[in-house]
Amino acid sequence: MKVSELGExxxxxxxxxxxxxxxxxxxxxxxxxxxxxxGDDSIQLASVDSFVEGxxxxxxxxxxxxxxxxxxxxxxxxxAAMGGIPRYALVAxxxxxxxxxxxxxxLYSGMLKLAKQYGVTIVGGDISRAPLVAIAITILGxxxxxxxxxxxxxQAGEIVAVxxxxxxxxxGLEVLKGQRRLDPEADTRLKNAFLHPTPHIAEGLLLVxxxxxxxxxxxxxxxxxxxxxxxxxxxxxxxxxxRVPVEPTVKTAFSERALELALSGGEDYELLFTASAEIxxxxxxxxxxxxxxxxxxxxxxxxxxxxxxxxxxxLAKAGWEHF
Amino acid sequence: MKVSELGExxxxxxxxxxxxxxxxxxxxxxxxxxxxxxGDDSIQLASVDSFVEGxxxxxxxxxxxxxxxxxxxxxxxxxAAMGGIPRYALVAxxxxxxxxxxxxxxLYSGMLKLAKQYGVTIVGGDISRAPLVAIAITILGxxxxxxxxxxxxxQAGEIVAVxxxxxxxxxGLEVLKGQRRLDPEADTRLKNAFLHPTPHIAEGLLLVxxxxxxxxxxxxxxxxxxxxxxxxxxxxxxxxxxRVPVEPTVKTAFSERALELALSGGEDYELLFTASAEIxxxxxxxxxxxxxxxxxxxxxxxxxxxxxxxxxxxLAKAGWEHF
Numbered sequence: 189m190k191v192s193e194l195g196e197x198x199x200x201x202x203x204x205x206x207x208x209x210x211x212x213x214x215x216x217x218x219x220x221x222x223x224x225x226x227g228d229d230s231i232q233l234a235s236v237d238s239f240v241e242g243x244x245x246x247x248x249x250x251x252x253x254x255x256x257x258x259x260x261x262x263x264x265x266x267x268a269a270m271g272g273i274p275r276y277a278l279v280a281x282x283x284x285x286x287x288x289x290x291x292x293x294x295l296y297s298g299m300l301k302l303a304k305q306y307g308v309t310i311v312g313g314d315i316s317r318a319p320l321v322a323i324a325i326t327i328l329g330x331x332x333x334x335x336x337x338x339x340x341x342x343q344a345g346e347i348v349a350v351x352x353x354x355x356x357x358x359x360g361l362e363v364l365k366g367q368r369r370l371d372p373e374a375d376t377r378l379k380n381a382f383l384h385p386t387p388h389i390a391e392g393l394l395l396v397x398x399x400x401x402x403x404x405x406x407x408x409x410x411x412x413x414x415x416x417x418x419x420x421x422x423x424x425x426x427x428x429x430x431r432v433p434v435e436p437t438v439k440t441a442f443s444e445r446a447l448e449l450a451l452s453g454g455e456d457y458e459l460l461f462t463a464s465a466e467i468x469x470x471x472x473x474x475x476x477x478x479x480x481x482x483x484x485x486x487x488x489x490x491x492x493x494x495x496x497x498x499x500x501x502x503l504a505k506a507g508w509e510h511f
Numbered sequence: 512m513k514v515s516e517l518g519e520x521x522x523x524x525x526x527x528x529x530x531x532x533x534x535x536x537x538x539x540x541x542x543x544x545x546x547x548x549x550g551d552d553s554i555q556l557a558s559v560d561s562f563v564e565g566x567x568x569x570x571x572x573x574x575x576x577x578x579x580x581x582x583x584x585x586x587x588x589x590x591a592a593m594g595g596i597p598r599y600a601l602v603a604x605x606x607x608x609x610x611x612x613x614x615x616x617x618l619y620s621g622m623l624k625l626a627k628q629y630g631v632t633i634v635g636g637d638i639s640r641a642p643l644v645a646i647a648i649t650i651l652g653x654x655x656x657x658x659x660x661x662x663x664x665x666q667a668g669e670i671v672a673v674x675x676x677x678x679x680x681x682x683g684l685e686v687l688k689g690q691r692r693l694d695p696e697a698d699t700r701l702k703n704a705f706l707h708p709t710p711h712i713a714e715g716l717l718l719v720x721x722x723x724x725x726x727x728x729x730x731x732x733x734x735x736x737x738x739x740x741x742x743x744x745x746x747x748x749x750x751x752x753x754r755v756p757v758e759p760t761v762k763t764a765f766s767e768r769a770l771e772l773a774l775s776g777g778e779d780y781e782l783l784f785t786a787s788a789e790i791x792x793x794x795x796x797x798x799x800x801x802x803x804x805x806x807x808x809x810x811x812x813x814x815x816x817x818x819x820x821x822x823x824x825x826l827a828k829a830g831w832e833h834f
Contacts (some may be wrong), residue, residue: 191615192608196638199612203619203636211599211632223601223634229551234634236601236649240641276534278546278559280603280647285515289522292514296526309534311546311557313526314647315519318563324603324637324647326559 197419219420220339221269221404224331231331235266241321249364252291254383255323256298262407263327264306264387265457269405271337271396273389274329276311277303282318295323306389335396337403337461342421346402346462348483351391351475354410356381356435358453359442374437381435385457391477395461398470403461409454411503414483415491417462424488430496433480451493451503520742542743543662544592544727547654554654558589564644572687575614577706578646579621585730586650587629587710588780592728594660594719596712597652599634600626605641618646629712658719660726660784665744669725669785671806674714674798677733679704679758681776682765697760704758708780714800718784721793726784732777734826737806738814740785747811753819756803774816774826 191199204218215231216224222235239245239259250258260277267274279299283292303310308327360382362368363375370378388405395403402421404413410432418425434450442449462485463471472479486492493501514522527541538554539547545558562568562582573581583600590597602622606615626633631650683705685691686698693701711728718726725744727736733755741748757773765772785808786794795802809815816824 189612190608191606191610191612194612199606199615199638202612202616203638206616206619206623207633211634214599214632214634217632217634218636220635223599225599225634227551228553234599234601234649234651236603236635236647237637238603238605238639238641238647240605240639242642243640276537276546276548276557278557278649280559280561280649282561282563282645283514283522285513287514289512289514289517289525292522293525293529296529300529309537309540310530311534311537311540311548312543312559313541314560315522315526316561316563317566318561318645319565319643320641322605322641322645324559324561326557326601326603326649328557328651 216338221266222272224270224336227330231334231336233267233270233272233329233331234326235263236324236326237263237266239323249361250383252294253298256295257302257384259323259325260299260302261385261387261457263325264308264389265405265407267327267329268388268392269337269403269459270331271335271392272329272331274306274308274327276328277308278326279310279313280324281313281315282320282322283315284319284321285317287321306387333396337392337395337400339402339404339417339420341401342417342423342462342485344423344485344487346485347465347468347481348414348425348427348462348485349468349479349481350433350458350460351388351479352456352458352477353433353435354406354456354458355438355446355450355453357385357455358449359438368441370441374441377437382455385455387457388459391459391475394474395459395471398474399467400461400463400471403459406456406458406460407454409452410460411451411491411493413460418490424486425483425491426486427483427491427493428496429493429501431480431482433478448503538659539661544589547593547659550653554657554659556590556593556595556652556654557649558586559647559649560586560589562646572684573706575617576621579618580625580707582646582648583622583625584708584710584780586648587631587712588728588730590650590652591711591715592660592726592782593654594658594715595652595654597629597631597650599651600631601649602633602636603647604636604638605643605645606638607642607644608640610644629710656719660715660718660723662725662727662740662743664724665740665746665785665808667746667808667810669808670788670791670804671737671748671750671785671808672791672802672804673756673781673783674711674802675779675781675800676756676758677729677779677781678761678769678773678776680708680778681772682761691764693764697764700760705778708778710780711782714782714798717797718782718794721797722790723784723786723794726782729779729781729783730777732775733783734774734814734816736783741813747809748806748814749809750806750814750816751819752816752824754803754805756801771826
């Protein structure tokens with residue numbers, strides 16, 4: 189069977205089953221935003237993400253400096269989604285014979301700019317020749333408390349909530365591709381959302397502090413990532429699409445398509461979480477960013493989208509899957 | 512400038528300079544076999560290596576199960592060369608649409624077989640689509656003592672020594688490519704040296720125990736890797752080529768080319784180390800594998816090869832460099 193027939197998530201399930209457990213200090217293995225194990229004094233976190241030319245980025249839409257920024261941001265976001273603090277990064281670079289040293293240096297400087305901002309040190313890596321440019325970053329971090337956020341702890345009756353606003357990154361990509369012309373301010377704002385995503389480390393720590401147990405970062409798309417929580421927690425979710433906080437510039441510029449971008453565009457790297465109504469209220473009060481309740485966890489299976497009358501809402505594509 | 516003009520090691524120097532230091536717990540950053548930092552209770556180690564189709568392996572010469580084994584072995588060897596114990600691995604897999612699920616499962620089972628043997632748990636990873644198959648493995652480990660092996664601590668007057676015997680892996684690759692026909696026993700032995708390299712974890716720990724401070728694993732080739740030690744330690748080395756322990760099957764099968772394979776073939780994953788004559792003697796007595804003194808560290812620069820009369824020995828190519 190081809191991996192394209194089994195699908196990305198089917199393949200992850202297969203490999204997770206093969207790997208099994210077997211380590212008594214391991215808290216979270218394959219299948220969450222990051223792995224977690226009990227270290228000597230604190231919980232240790234580790235995550236890896238690849239960034240492949242032509243798949244995750246094209247130099248035409250993403251300058252090298254931003255490729256570096258994004259490749260690291262995506263990883264830091266995984267640590268944010270565990271409620272951890274990132275600390276060290278290892279960078280495996282695949283380059284072509286034709287790669288320009290100044291492009292590699294630009295890529296690296298983008299990475300370092302973000303790393304510095306978050307107190308992350310690049311401690312090692314690997315460089316190899318390949319027919320195309322690819323970057324695999326491993327990020328190591330820790331949890332300052334003995335608590336982490338997982339995908340597998342959602343319970344029926346909990347509220348589904350999200351930090352920030354959605355849709356701007358996917359909209360920004362369309363602008364970068366030249367598919368949409370906007371006024372300069374909107375143009376810059378949306379492009380920037382795509383090129384310079386912010387890992388929400390502080391928000392992840394806040395969620396843990398307020399008692400949240402379940403979270404994921406929105407990389408593949410709101411619906412697809414909520415579905416990951418449902419699958420891992422063996423629950424369902426009811427998502428009220430009209431409550432989804434669509435980024436205002438996206439609303440204005442993309443009118444009828446704005447909601448679709450917010451639901452399935454992905455790459456916003458906001459945190460999607462579930463908790464009791466009481467905890468969500470506490471998070472709202474304590475957070476410096478918008479926090480919006482958008483639905484609830486049910487005893488069912490999968491994600492159901494409804495409009496404000498409670499009628500089913502149809503979505504063309506839930507989100508990104510590699511195969 | 513193209514990266515092919517700057518070269519792999521030039522590029523690593525550039526990026527290491529850009530990354531700088533800045534973390535007070537960091538002991539070893541970019542440029543050694545693995546990164547090392549002071550953890551809560553013990554020194555933590557981390558290393559990443561990529562394995563790219565058509566560059567590091569071809570499915571024609573290396574079955575998928577062995578690709579998995581080797582990709583992990585190469586990483587474990589980096590931890591061995593630091594005198595550490597490997598613990599956790601993260602696996603970033605790039606696959607094509609056409610990749611067969613059973614090939615991926617075979618790759619993974621090869622990795623798991625080796626992982627189990629060394630008490631390593633695969634705790635996470637990433638799967639992405641790409642135009643070719645690539646694997647980047649990050650290995651995390653720790654040092655059971657407060658001592659590690661680095662590349663940068665060699666001192667003039669020390670003996671250069673190596674564990675095991677060299678040349679078999681490079682010879683095995685030629686056999687696998689069909690460039691050389693051998694009797695079945697030699698054929699199996701050499702192919703196996705290439706397909707199933709052994710990470711020398713126990714030997715790395717032994718070196719630390721006996722007071723060795725400087726080591727590297729032989730991946731690019733004996734001369735190239737000794738040159739890495741020289742560069743990092745700002746010393747020179749004099750290598751007596753006739754003392755190099757060439758694997759006996761390689762000697763028999765490759766006669767006049769055997770020494771070249773041992774000097775520059777690479778992928779043997781034996782440990783190359785430097786220490787006082789007294790410590791090298793202690794290592795010899797304590798080790799269960801052959802340990803051979805092959806030269807000495809000098810106050811000069813770079814690696815000088817000499818024959819038994821002390822005359823210069825010429826080598827066509829020192830070893831593998833990616834660009």
